[in-house]
Amino acid sequence: QVQLLQSGPGLVKPSQTLLLTCAISGDSVSNNSTAWNWIRQSPSRGLEWLGRTYYRSKWYNDYAVSVKSRITINPDTSKNHFSLQLNSVTPEDTAVYYCARDPGRSAGGRGFDYWGQGTLVTVSS
């Protein structure tokens, strides 16, 4: 059974950096058919995909246009986790952040089949 466990602060000051981690059990961040994603949810934006990291003989990242200049997603193979870094946050970045697994088309093209528990991040001074 795949489980994703998120950690990180729930309060970030404006202009600072949001940093969250997603620990994976039951799968590997280096699985060469899976992608590891960050998604956020807010009343104003609904569910918004932010980005992903995946390994296909080498590491790749894709990011949403809306956050591309501010986001970094990094895998850590030694800890089997991946992280989200979002720079220069504003109150508009206040949301519940989720990590999620996409097992890829070889597993049936499910989209996001396992999700982390969610982290409410509030951007406020």
Added chain:
Amino acid sequence: DIVMTQTPLSSPVTLGQPASISCRSSQSLAHSDGNSYLSWLQQRPGQPPRLLIYKSSNRFSGVPDRFSGSGAGTDFTLKISRVEAEDVGVYYCMQATQFPWTFGQGTKVEIK
């Protein structure tokens, strides 16, 4: 990006009665491999989303058979044959045909 539009946005249902949610995409979700990569997710209050249906009509592991999905191209439907109290929540469609994957705005299912 593909825009996903759900109707209705709210669905009050009597326990034991059926419920139906529609999802329309701004472009066809038919992939070159012949599949439509449309998923349905359930989000109970205070919980993360949970995958129910993928590839339009396939139930994910552990999902009760009262949930069914259908559709192809641009029009898709989620049906609950007999609503139970635990089905209360918000339901989202999501497309995984064309990157980036995108979500509908959600349909709230509540008990009358």
